[in-house]
Amino acid sequence: MASVSTPPVVGGGSAATSAAAARRPRRPLGRRRGRYPGEATAGWLFSAPAVVLLIVFLLVPILMALWVSLTGWTGQGSPFAGGVPFAGGTNYAQLLVRPGLEREDFMTSIRNTLYYVLLVVPLQTGLALFLAMVVNQRRLMGRTFFRTAFYFPSVTSSVAISILFLFMFTGTGAINTLLGFVGIRGPSWFNDSDGLLHLILGGLHIVDPNSPPGALANHGLLGLSWWEWLSGPSVAMCAIIMLVVWTTSGTFMLIFLAALQDLPMDVEESSILDGANVWQRLWHVTLPQLRPQVFLVITLGLIGSWQVFDQIFIISQGGPDKTTLSPAYLSYTTGFGDQQYPAGAAMSFVLFAIIVVMTLVQRFLLRDKDDGRERRAERRLRRSMRREGTA
Amino acid sequence: MTATTVEPVVATPPPAGHRHANRRRRRTIVAVVVGMAVLIVFALIFLYPFVIQVAGSFKSQPDAAAHPLSPIPRPPTIGSSFDKLFNGSTDFPLWTFNSVVVTLFVTGGRLLLDSLAGYALARLRFPGRGALFAGVIAVMAVPGVVLMIPKFLVLNQLGIYDTYGAMILPLLADAGGVFIMKQFFETIPTSIEEAARIDGAGTFRLYWSVVLPMARPALITLTILAFQGSWNELTNMLVAVQSPTLYTLPRGLADLVTGSLGAGTQYPLKLSAALLATIPVGIVFIAFQRYFVRGANEGGVKG
Numbered sequence: 001m002a003s004v005s006t007p008p009v010v011g012g013g014s015a016a017t018s019a020a021a022a023r024r025p026r027r028p029l030g031r032r033r034g035r036y037p038g039e040a041t042a043g044w045l046f047s048a049p050a051v052v053l054l055i056v057f058l059l060v061p062i063l064m065a066l067w068v069s070l071t072g073w074t075g076q077g078s079p080f081a082g083g084v085p086f087a088g089g090t091n092y093a094q095l096l097v098r099p100g101l102e103r104e105d106f107m108t109s110i111r112n113t114l115y116y117v118l119l120v121v122p123l124q125t126g127l128a129l130f131l132a133m134v135v136n137q138r139r140l141m142g143r144t145f146f147r148t149a150f151y152f153p154s155v156t157s158s159v160a161i162s163i164l165f166l167f168m169f170t171g172t173g174a175i176n177t178l179l180g181f182v183g184i185r186g187p188s189w190f191n192d193s194d195g196l197l198h199l200i201l202g203g204l205h206i207v208d209p210n211s212p213p214g215a216l217a218n219h220g221l222l223g224l225s226w227w228e229w230l231s232g233p234s235v236a237m238c239a240i241i242m243l244v245v246w247t248t249s250g251t252f253m254l255i256f257l258a259a260l261q262d263l264p265m266d267v268e269e270s271s272i273l274d275g276a277n278v279w280q281r282l283w284h285v286t287l288p289q290l291r292p293q294v295f296l297v298i299t300l301g302l303i304g305s306w307q308v309f310d311q312i313f314i315i316s317q318g319g320p321d322k323t324t325l326s327p328a329y330l331s332y333t334t335g336f337g338d339q340q341y342p343a344g345a346a347m348s349f350v351l352f353a354i355i356v357v358m359t360l361v362q363r364f365l366l367r368d369k370d371d372g373r374e375r376r377a378e379r380r381l382r383r384s385m386r387r388e389g390t391a
Numbered sequence: 392m393t394a395t396t397v398e399p400v401v402a403t404p405p406p407a408g409h410r411h412a413n414r415r416r417r418r419t420i421v422a423v424v425v426g427m428a429v430l431i432v433f434a435l436i437f438l439y440p441f442v443i444q445v446a447g448s449f450k451s452q453p454d455a456a457a458h459p460l461s462p463i464p465r466p467p468t469i470g471s472s473f474d475k476l477f478n479g480s481t482d483f484p485l486w487t488f489n490s491v492v493v494t495l496f497v498t499g500g501r502l503l504l505d506s507l508a509g510y511a512l513a514r515l516r517f518p519g520r521g522a523l524f525a526g527v528i529a530v531m532a533v534p535g536v537v538l539m540i541p542k543f544l545v546l547n548q549l550g551i552y553d554t555y556g557a558m559i560l561p562l563l564a565d566a567g568g569v570f571i572m573k574q575f576f577e578t579i580p581t582s583i584e585e586a587a588r589i590d591g592a593g594t595f596r597l598y599w600s601v602v603l604p605m606a607r608p609a610l611i612t613l614t615i616l617a618f619q620g621s622w623n624e625l626t627n628m629l630v631a632v633q634s635p636t637l638y639t640l641p642r643g644l645a646d647l648v649t650g651s652l653g654a655g656t657q658y659p660l661k662l663s664a665a666l667l668a669t670i671p672v673g674i675v676f677i678a679f680q681r682y683f684v685r686g687a688n689e690g691g692v693k694g
Contacts, residue, residue, distance in 0.1 A: 042594040043517030050508035051523060053564040056549075058530050061541030068544060078548065134430055139423070148680060149434045152441075155676050155683060157623035159641040160665035163648055164444050167459070167658045174443055174459040246437070307536035310625050314645055328536040332629070335540040345544075348537040355534055 069345035079341075091346035096222070104223040106347060109318075109325040110354075111224065113306060115196075115233040116241060116326070117358075121301040123245045128252035128297060133286075135253070136260045147257070151250035158247070162314035165243045166190065189239045193321035195231025196238060234323035240311050248304070252297045259293045260286075295366055302362055306355050327351040448472060448663035455658050472659040476667070482635065483664060486643035490622060490668075493558050493639055497621035498614055500563045505613060506606060509572025510598050514584070524573070531566040536626060543630040557631035558639070562621050568613050575609035576602065611682045619672055640668040 064079070069092070072085040094102045131150050135143055153161065168174040169189040176186030187194075194209070202209040207216075216227040233241065263286070271285045287294070309328040312318060318325035318333070327347055335344025442462050447455050449464040451471070458465070476483040511517070512524050542561055546552045551560070579602070587601045603610070625641040632638070638646065644664055676683055 036588065036594070039515055039594065040517035043511045043515035043520060046511035046515065046594075046598070047508040047523060050504040050565075050569055051526075053504070053560065054527070054530050054566055057542060057545065057561040057564040058533060058538070058566075061538055061545045062533070064544050064548070065538075065541035068540075079544065131433065134426070134433075137426070140426075140430075144680075146430055146434055148677075149437050151683070152673075152676065153437060155619055155672055156669050157625075157641055157644075157665075157672065159623070159625055159644045160669045163644060163661050163665040164440055166648070167447060167455075167662060168440060168443060170459070172456065172459070177460045246440075250437075303534055307534050309536050313625070313629075314648055317649065328539070332539055335543070336630070341540060341544070344540045348540055352534065352537045355537075 065345040065348065068342050069349055071342055073342055075339045075341050087342065091342045092350070094343065095346055095350060099223055102343065105322065105325065105330060106327070106350075107222045107224050108228075108322050109327045109330045111229055111231070112233065112237060112323060113308065113326045115231075116237060116308060117302065117305045119233060119238075119241050120244050120248075120305045121298060123241070124248045124252060124301055125294065125297050127245060127249040129256050129290075129294070131249060131253040132256035132260055133282075136257060147253075150253055153247045154250035156247075158310040159314055161243065161247055162311050165239070165311075166315055169239045187235045190236045190316055191320050192235035193319075193323045195234055195323070197230055197232030199235075200232070231323075234320070236316055236320055237324050240308075240315060240324060243311055243315075244305070244308070248301070252301070255293055255297055256290065259290055263289055298362060298366065299359060302358050303355055306351065306358065327354075444662050444666055444669075447659055448666045450659050452657065452659055455662075472657075472663040473667075475660055476664055481647065481660075481664070482638065482643060483667075485636065486638050486640045487667075489558075489637060490639040490641075492555065493562070493624075494618055494621045496555075496559045497562045498617040500559070501565050501568050501617040502610060502613055504563060505565055505568035505572045506603060506610065507598070508569045509574075510576050510602060512569070512573045513576035514581075514602075515594070527566045527569050531570065539626055539630050542627065546631055553632045553634055553637065555637070558628060558637065561627055561631065562624060565617070568616065571613060571616075572606070572609055575606055579605055608682070611679065615675060615679055615682050618675060622672055644668060 068079050070087060070089070071079060072087045072090075073079040077083075094100065095106045096103065134140075135147050135150070137143075140146070170176075171186075171188040171191070173189075175189070179186040198207075198209045201207040207213060212227040216230065217225050220226050221229065267285060267289070268281065271281050276285065307328050308326045309332070312324050312326055312329045313332075316324040318329055328351060331344045331347035331351065334347060335341045443460070446462045446464055447459075449472075450458075451464075451466075454465055475481070508527075512520060512527070543552070546557045546561070551557045583605070584597055584601060587597050592601065623641060624639070625645065628639050628642045629645075632642075635646070644661075647661055647664055
């Protein structure tokens with residue numbers, strides 16, 4: 001018994017543990033499970049409070065909401081009571097398939113958030129990377145000051161920041177005063193529902209936004225016309241995008257900064273000796289080494305930005321003209337405002353699914369292409385060797 | 392390989408060298424100046440809004456509307472909007488009290504529970520440990536906003552809706568913190584614990600008086616994440632309570648903006664309330680900056 005080695009037990013279960021275990025030096029072999037009396041009991045007792053809370057407030061809610069999303073519960077009494085009608089996929093059908101106001105609103109919220117994510121994720125990733133590189137310069141005076149300045153918005157309350165931006169983006173507010181200095185008449189930001197793409201198309205005289213071509217206006221997908229799908233983010237949404245990019249880049253900057261400081265100096269130095277200019281160094285030397293962090297930041301950005309809620313709750317409540325409605329906000333108002341908990345819960349699950357799918361798509365798009373090329377080359381080599389072997 | 396071919400081009404021939412060096416020096420000076428200018432512009436973009444906020448809190452309503460960009464209140468209406476916050480036209484003191492209660496309990500609770508669970512997952516051997524850790528990782532991936540209606544359903548079912556418990560307990564469930572503590576405990580050498588074992592210390596005693604004191608850096612990181620997270624938390628408070636007497640600062644501020652008091656544009660009042668709500672996190676941030684940096688890199692990222 002005493003000689004049974006334990007490491008397999010330690011690594012059992014998740015890939016994460018075994019990966020972590022592989023990185024650390026192995027503990028000496030030859031220990032029994034439960035080296036000390038009562039170790040297993042202590043282990044369970046120690047982890048029980050945290051685990052129970054995680055189950056009660058994360059796992060159970062998901063299962064319970066899944067059930068509710070399949071019923072016609074009205075918010076009265078327990079959703080598990082006998083009288084609650086089972087609705088099957090009706091709530092989901094109303095969001096995705098059945099024509100009507102529910103689907104129109106939900107699809108509008110998807111469209112808004114799609115444009116939001118398309119702008120927020122690249123902008124915050126790019127800005128974070130840029131700030132990290134600037135702050136990482138060795139000869140920079142006051143590095144700590146700048147790092148603090150860029151990071152500070154990230155730690156403040158989203159509610160407080162939203163109030164500040166409401167004030168700055170009023171029709172005669174700070175932003176428009178600033179724009180006035182350079183002779184631009186700023187829009188009325190949070191009250192402006194015009195889509196950015198519509199404005200651009202109108203500005204270039206390609207399409208008149210007031211009478212869009214019938215081909216776009218009269219045909220559509222999932223309850224919205226093509227013209228509506230192609231609106232772009234509204235001016236109001238653009239202001240929210242600026243707010244979010246401003247608050248999140250600092251956090252992501254720190255992730256890049258930590259990675260930059262860990263990069264081996266000699267690679268950079270030898271590339272300078274090789275005569276690579278700043279851009280070449282950025283594209284061919286620094287960025288490839290930051291690949292894991294870029295991947296992480298985009299993943300976190302995607303997950304975070306699909307959930308946009310606080311800013312919309314404080315600033316626009318989905319308006320103007322529903323152009324800042326997001327699935328999370330719509331789910332909240334449907335549930336708590338209209339007491340339609342099943343429909344609201346169904347929206348959260350569709351949102352959940354969207355986040356999972358988006359993350360997977362991003363994984364696929366950003367997969368290591370060299371990896372695939374190598375594998376293919378290897379396969380080709382093996383195949384040719386086999387052919388030669390049989391010939 | 393390309394290095395050998397490029398090198399001659401870079402190494403300039405000696406006669407022209409002097410002029411080249413001069414030009415290069417001038418170019419670096421220009422680069423430094425441009426770089427500095429860019430940095431200052433960005434620092435202004437990131438900090439000036441806070442200047443506007445502070446100045447706005449001290450402005451009168453007409454002054455705030457007429458000079459939104461100016462950093463100087465004219466005439467300085469010292470404290471009139473702060474006065475309004477505390478003299479009974481808002482429940483600001485009550486919101487602050489509730490925020491302090493929630494933050495204290497959540498921070499204390501997370502420190503205890505996360506470190507206990509983290510220690511168990513890192514050091515103690517028990518059947519099911521691997522599965523438990525995998526579960527913690529899986530749960531970390533669940534997007535929080537998706538849980539709003541689900542959480543309400545559970546709180547309602549448990550009969551604790553609209554209580555302090557509903558505000559605090561869901562925030563105590565913190566997979567990220569368990570993960571941080573586990574990772575940290577694994578970096579501590581086991582020899583000290585083994586020595587204490589030999590001296591006859593029990594597991595809890597060992598955890599409490601040997602391991603926990605060594606975990607100070609991780610505990611500080613955790614404190615900051617918990618403090619900042621619960622102080623700023625809005626969504627959980629929205630679904631956990633409805634009585635205005637249980638509003639925390641973010642919920643109260645939200646009410647100030649969107650609710651009945653939002654009528655009219657009392658920006659100095661709103662800005663001063665937002666400013667006061669920001670100050671505690673600001674102080675903690677400046678005092679514990681390097682721990683914030685660590686926290687951000689250990690997965691404490693908000694959307």
